[in-house]
Amino acid sequence: MSDIQLVDAPAGVEGAGFFATSLDKVIGIARSNSLWPLPFATSCCGIEFMATMAPHYDLARFGAERMSFSPRQADLLMVMGTIAKKMAPVLRQVYLQMAEPRWVMAVGACASSGGIFDTYSVLQGIDEVIPVDVYVPGCPPRPEAIIDGFISIQKLVQTETLRRRNEPQYQKLLASYGIQ
Amino acid sequence: MGKITNEELLKKITGKFQEQVTTVGEPFGLLTLETGREQIIDVLTYLKNDPALQFNFLTDITAIHYPEQEKQIGIIYHLHSLVNNVRIRLKVFLVDGDVHIPTATVLWNGANWMERETYDYFGVIFDGHPDLRRILNVDDMVAHPMRKEFPLEDPNRVDKKDYFFGR
Numbered sequence: 377m378s379d380i381q382l383v384d385a386p387a388g389v390e391g392a393g394f395f396a397t398s399l400d401k402v403i404g405i406a407r408s409n410s411l412w413p414l415p416f417a418t419s420c421c422g423i424e425f426m427a428t429m430a431p432h433y434d435l436a437r438f439g440a441e442r443m444s445f446s447p448r449q450a451d452l453l454m455v456m457g458t459i460a461k462k463m464a465p466v467l468r469q470v471y472l473q474m475a476e477p478r479w480v481m482a483v484g485a486c487a488s489s490g491g492i493f494d495t496y497s498v499l500q501g502i503d504e505v506i507p508v509d510v511y512v513p514g515c516p517p518r519p520e521a522i523i524d525g526f527i528s529i530q531k532l533v534q535t536e537t538l539r540r541r542n543e544p545q546y547q548k549l550l551a552s553y554g555i556q
Numbered sequence: 557m558g559k560i561t562n563e564e565l566l567k568k569i570t571g572k573f574q575e576q577v578t579t580v581g582e583p584f585g586l587l588t589l590e591t592g593r594e595q596i597i598d599v600l601t602y603l604k605n606d607p608a609l610q611f612n613f614l615t616d617i618t619a620i621h622y623p624e625q626e627k628q629i630g631i632i633y634h635l636h637s638l639v640n641n642v643r644i645r646l647k648v649f650l651v652d653g654d655v656h657i658p659t660a661t662v663l664w665n666g667a668n669w670m671e672r673e674t675y676d677y678f679g680v681i682f683d684g685h686p687d688l689r690r691i692l693n694v695d696d697m698v699a700h701p702m703r704k705e706f707p708l709e710d711p712n713r714v715d716k717k718d719y720f721f722g723r
Contacts, residue, residue: 461694489715496701497693500712 383409400538407451407477408533409439411526414450416470418457421484421516425456428519438526447473452529453506456516458486459499471506472555476541479529482508483522485515507549559640560609562587568609572602580647588645593657596633596648600663603635603644611635611644617660617670619678623704628652631680633660650680659684677702 383405388397413435417425428435429443444450447470459467471480482502485491488511490500502508509532512525540546550556562582569577569589576595580588591599603611615634622628627649635644648657659682660667671682672691679700682688690697699706709716 462692490710490713494709494713494716496697496699496706496708496710498710500710500714504712 401534403538404534404536408530411438411440411451411479411529411533412442412444412449413440413452413454413526414444414447414470414474416453416455416457416467418459418463419486421456421487421514424516424519425454425483425522428522433519433523435523435526438523438530440526447471448475450474451478451533453478453480454483455480455487455502456483458491458493459502460497461499462497464499464502464505467502468505477533477536479509479533480506481510481512481525481529483512483525484517485513488513491515505553507553560637560642565609565642565644568606569599569602573599586643586645588647590647590649593648593650596646597658597660597662599646600633600635600660604663609637609642610639611637611642613638614660614664614666614670615643617667617674619674619680619702621678621702621704625649626651629655629678629680631657631674655680656683658682661685676700679703 385395386397386401386405388395388401390396415422415425417423427433435441440452447453451474453471453474455467471478480502482488486493486498487502488508490498492515494500499505510525510528512521514521517525547556562585565587566579566589573591573595577589577591577599580590582588589599603609613636615636616632617634618632620630620632622630629652630647630649633646633648635646637643650657655678657680659671661671661682662684668686669691671680671685672688674680675682675685675688676690676693677700689695693701701708
């Protein structure tokens with residue numbers, strides 16, 4: 377046996393020649409281990425992300441080998457760095473171009489709350505313009521923290537029900553950001 | 557030191573413009589003069605085109621806001637003579653509410669973005685500018701953020717509210 381770890385099969389009913397489980401779990405496992413991140417890196421948190429992607433920390437271990445620089449094929453928007461107010465419509469446009477299901481991770485103090493830039497020209501957290509799933513604290517966060525945030529995203533993806541995106545709460549959340 | 561001393565420079569300018577130009581001082585050896593908006597373009601044209609001076613490079617146009625002064629808004633021009641290696645600074649102070657000044661784009665194309673920036677941050681209106689609109693801030697901003705009455709902090713900031721700190 378090699379020491380390569382495979383993802384465990386979800387709980388289900390097993391017998392001779394068949395295995396039954398719910399579709400939610402299978403799709404959750406498939407999605408969470410093949411998240412395609414779109415790096416939206418504007419400053420120093422982006423440098424930490426580069427270290428996270430590099431062989432030493434190797435985000436590819438979590439199924440995020442393929443950076444998607446097109447929002448159309450991306451699952452996870454990783455916003456890393458200060459977002460100026462002039463950049464906010466661009467970020468929103470990128471989010472709108474992503475197909476459902478989509479997740480957003482705010483990496484670092486600036487993306488989460490504006491950080492040290494408490495000023496008229498900087499967006500005070502990207503959750504003013506798009507909904508955020510996971511916030512990673514730090515200024516900038518270490519690669520371990522980014523990986524921890526990524527694992528949190530994976531847990532969200534795994535446990536998400538297939539109907540979540542059609543539920544009224546989710547539609548209400550999007551409507552509160554003026555999306556559809 | 558440049559090829560022209562500040563004394564010679566001042567003598568030449570006052571010889572041409574007399575009382576229309578007043579001397580503010582020479583901080584760090586940089587000759588600083590004040591003039592009015594009626595003759596600022598004439599002064600700039602003279603400095604640029606005079607064969608002895610040749611202040612051919614416009615280093616910067618910016619502004620400053622002194623709320624306690626009667627003439628609150630000052631527009632500041634930095635010129636550099638690359639030929640003589642001499643710099644000069646010109647200031648024009650204007651009353652708030654009537655912040656109009658003729659554009660320097662007639663002399664330097666580089667003044668275009670400098671004046672847009674000065675308009676963006678201080679609300680100085682450069683008459684005759686070909687395209688006077690905001691350059692750095694968002695287009696729908698209404699304030700001119702470098703004016704002293706404008707609060708620097710963003711009002712949407714939540715994690716600095718007083719109740720988080722027992723205030």
